[in-house]
Amino acid sequence: xxxxxxxxxxxxxxxxxxxxxxxxxxxxxxxxxxxxxxxxxxxxxxxxxxxxxxxxxxxxxxxxxxxxxxxxxxxxxxxxxxxxxxxxxxxxxxxxxxxxxxxxxxxxxxxxxxxxxxxxxxxxxxxxxxxxxxxxxxxxxxxxxxxxxxxxxxxxxxxxxxxxxxxxxxxxxxxxxxxxxxxxxxxxxxxxxxxxxxxxxxxxxxxxxxx
Amino acid sequence: xxxxxxxxxxxxxxxxxxxxxxxxxxxxxxxxxxxxxxxxxxxxxxxxxxxxxxxxxxxxxxxxxxxxxxxxxxxxxxxxxxxxxxxxxxxxxxxxxxxxxxxxxxxxxxxxxxxxxxxxxxxxxxxxxxxxxxxxxxxxxxxxxxxxxxxxxxxxxxxxxxxxxxxxxxxxxxxxxxxxxxxxxxxxxxxxxxxxxxxxxxxxxxxxxxxxxxxxxxxxxxxxxxxxxxxxxxxxxxxxxxxxxxxxxxxxxxxxxxxxxxxxxxxxxxxxxxxxxxxxxxxxxxxxxxxxxxxxxxxxxxxxxxxxxxxxxxxxxxxxxxxxxxxxxxxxxxxxxxxxxxxxxxxxxxxxxxxxxxxxxxxxxxxxxxxxxxxxxxxxxxxxxxxxxxxxxxxxxxxxxxxxxxxxxxxxxxxxxxxxxxxxxxxxxxxxxxxxxxxxxxxxxxxxxxxxxxxxxxxxxxxxxxxxxxxxxxxxxxxxxxxxxxxxxxxxxxxxxxxxxxxxxxxxxxxxxxxxxxxxxxxxxxxxxxxxxxxxxxxxxxxxxxxxxxxxxxxxxxxxxxxxxxxxxxxxxxxxxx
Ligand code: SF4
Numbered sequence: 183x184x185x186x187x188x189x190x191x192x193x194x195x196x197x198x199x200x201x202x203x204x205x206x207x208x209x210x211x212x213x214x215x216x217x218x219x220x221x222x223x224x225x226x227x228x229x230x231x232x233x234x235x236x237x238x239x240x241x242x243x244x245x246x247x248x249x250x251x252x253x254x255x256x257x258x259x260x261x262x263x264x265x266x267x268x269x270x271x272x273x274x275x276x277x278x279x280x281x282x283x284x285x286x287x288x289x290x291x292x293x294x295x296x297x298x299x300x301x302x303x304x305x306x307x308x309x310x311x312x313x314x315x316x317x318x319x320x321x322x323x324x325x326x327x328x329x330x331x332x333x334x335x336x337x338x339x340x341x342x343x344x345x346x347x348x349x350x351x352x353x354x355x356x357x358x359x360x361x362x363x364x365x366x367x368x369x370x371x372x373x374x375x376x377x378x379x380x381x382x383x384x385x386x387x388x389x390x391x392x393x
Numbered sequence: 394x395x396x397x398x399x400x401x402x403x404x405x406x407x408x409x410x411x412x413x414x415x416x417x418x419x420x421x422x423x424x425x426x427x428x429x430x431x432x433x434x435x436x437x438x439x440x441x442x443x444x445x446x447x448x449x450x451x452x453x454x455x456x457x458x459x460x461x462x463x464x465x466x467x468x469x470x471x472x473x474x475x476x477x478x479x480x481x482x483x484x485x486x487x488x489x490x491x492x493x494x495x496x497x498x499x500x501x502x503x504x505x506x507x508x509x510x511x512x513x514x515x516x517x518x519x520x521x522x523x524x525x526x527x528x529x530x531x532x533x534x535x536x537x538x539x540x541x542x543x544x545x546x547x548x549x550x551x552x553x554x555x556x557x558x559x560x561x562x563x564x565x566x567x568x569x570x571x572x573x574x575x576x577x578x579x580x581x582x583x584x585x586x587x588x589x590x591x592x593x594x595x596x597x598x599x600x601x602x603x604x605x606x607x608x609x610x611x612x613x614x615x616x617x618x619x620x621x622x623x624x625x626x627x628x629x630x631x632x633x634x635x636x637x638x639x640x641x642x643x644x645x646x647x648x649x650x651x652x653x654x655x656x657x658x659x660x661x662x663x664x665x666x667x668x669x670x671x672x673x674x675x676x677x678x679x680x681x682x683x684x685x686x687x688x689x690x691x692x693x694x695x696x697x698x699x700x701x702x703x704x705x706x707x708x709x710x711x712x713x714x715x716x717x718x719x720x721x722x723x724x725x726x727x728x729x730x731x732x733x734x735x736x737x738x739x740x741x742x743x744x745x746x747x748x749x750x751x752x753x754x755x756x757x758x759x760x761x762x763x764x765x766x767x768x769x770x771x772x773x774x775x776x777x778x779x780x781x782x783x784x785x786x787x788x789x790x791x792x793x794x795x796x797x798x799x800x801x802x803x804x805x806x807x808x809x810x811x812x813x814x815x816x817x818x819x820x821x822x823x824x825x826x827x828x829x830x831x832x833x834x835x836x837x838x839x840x841x842x843x844x845x846x847x848x849x850x851x852x853x854x855x856x857x858x859x860x861x862x863x864x865x866x867x868x869x870x871x872x873x874x875x876x877x878x879x880x881x882x883x884x885x886x887x888x889x890x891x892x893x894x895x896x897x898x899x900x901x902x903x904x905x906x907x908x909x910x911x912x913x914x915x916x917x918x919x920x921x922x923x924x925x926x927x928x929x930x931x932x933x934x935x936x937x938x939x940x941x942x943x944x945x946x947x948x949x950x951x952x953x954x955x956x957x958x959x960x961x962x963x964x965x966x967x968x969x970x971x
Contacts, residue, residue: 204676210645210667243629249651249662249953267649271629271886317645318638318672319629346668350680 422454425877427469453879457492464690484689485568485577554744557585561789617900624894641671652819665728720751726765752811760799808833874919
């Protein structure tokens, strides 16, 4: 179950611009949001990912809610904690089978119907936690702005990310602050592994000219 | 490409080369050519490693021309892994070079009388069959390096590693890429073992002094090729997704869909998938000075490949494909890209099919030979194959043999060939393809998407098995046709979505060969190939019982969706009713 508690830690990192793509890998782990139950998937994604309906409609070709493909994000609603995963077009028969309203979208189990049964049992007006995973071009398109604005993720996931990618970043000696205190990049794991819950991460590019 | 080169290895005579006109095989390329020769000339009940089997190597219909994406080479035979007909295809330079040399196929026949190794050298001046015992038990990388030092860097090579020489069921035929690395493989079904049984270690192809094949109608061809390339470039998958992340772009998404076979097909999701995803792989490659976008042959405009460097920035292997990352990664609980890349390198060097080997290591892990997630042990096990130890020979014979030797029930094979990276319970149409393909469990057999090709649009209801059979049937027909053109299968996505790109492909074939092919003719070609292959398999003793998934796919529900494979046997048996 996704936690809806406030992040216990805030980390700010200023990286070289060519490292932003590396930082965008955090979107594969998932970023967390809170949303009123009953929010439509499309509206939620527009707000969460700071984008517009056109992007949701056209660029996002594959959209899963808890592993089940969503055909119509305009009508699908969020009623309980869930994970949404968004991707641009996928290759091969897999891509075709799971593409929104693709030729073979009928091959899937009927996600909408299945969820409808659950939703009928859920009262509106509550706040629910949603994890959003952004893959491939979607992360590339939207990730930098989201990172600059700050995103919340599971602290354990961030530690896993850092264990795998931190050494590349550490070499650049980026500027790092945890809860407004400057630290060395090498200390990130040591400090964070004592903490639990979620973390707010904000990334700035050292050179902002490139866009 | 109006001639066939036959290499007759004996045993009644010393190896000799015979060039003959293409004859009845005119108009065939790639899989169409390999399957036609095997179906006509190989006795279906022969031993796959015996003198009666033949190894057919065929470029596509447009290989050697300026047509974009036309560089796949098909390798066909009776498979030592499945016992049925086999076509495995590969990228790399070989198809283009063989096309320019003018050969529609090289057929390796017979068997040498003595246990000696040979190499074949083909250039504009002719063909030589030379002793190659100095290459004995060399890995593909060392063998190619030796050949390059002898014949220069303008050549390309087809070769086998130790696995091929030991005639193991997972042995591949390696093809060199543009940088002369033996990193592309005709991987499936043990085709390398058949090359080994013929005593051929390597085929050196050199098209120096030769020019591209020229089309019958040059203007039309140029125009069609331009439209085809434009179509590939504008499509989001072939123009953006595949170039940026390679096929491994699928890891995160298949995993999210709950169809990612994990821990030897025990569950449909791997909680460390993000760490081995295409996104992470591309970042790792770039950060270490490798390339995240790279073509495997001249004329590829999608460029789904890349180069993977080790931690010190030295070339380790080409960018591991989605299926490789899955087989050696999630399927074995391994979440470390460097280990997966090392396993890919070892497989390429020993000449092993990465899917078969990953599936085999998964079975070995179930048998207790290593713990799931133990990457060091997985590397050790693959090294056993290279050394040719008894354990290594068992593992190199594939998942089916390993399962029998170690008493494991959970062996994900059909016709003794390992399933690739989509669990058939979560992607049931793929399960139909695995069960019924003439090739054994093979994702590429039904990879193309063919609504436009077949005119079978509209929705297919997942709850009705008939729909899945029809889908798989159409995909298999279309794939057989695309495999015969010598085009990379990844063109399929652009062809599906963009009618004009499909038309451009037909126009290219027509203007090149002076034909009037229609979409329907392409369909007919696919059907003919499948029927031919099916007929061979029936004559080899295959029946309905062979068109089944292992029973546990019907009995064990797959998490997270808790579903079993539900297409019934009677429906599977209608697959070839066309
Ligand atoms: S798209 Fe990939 S597999 Fe196909 S030809 Fe290009 S590099 Fe090779």
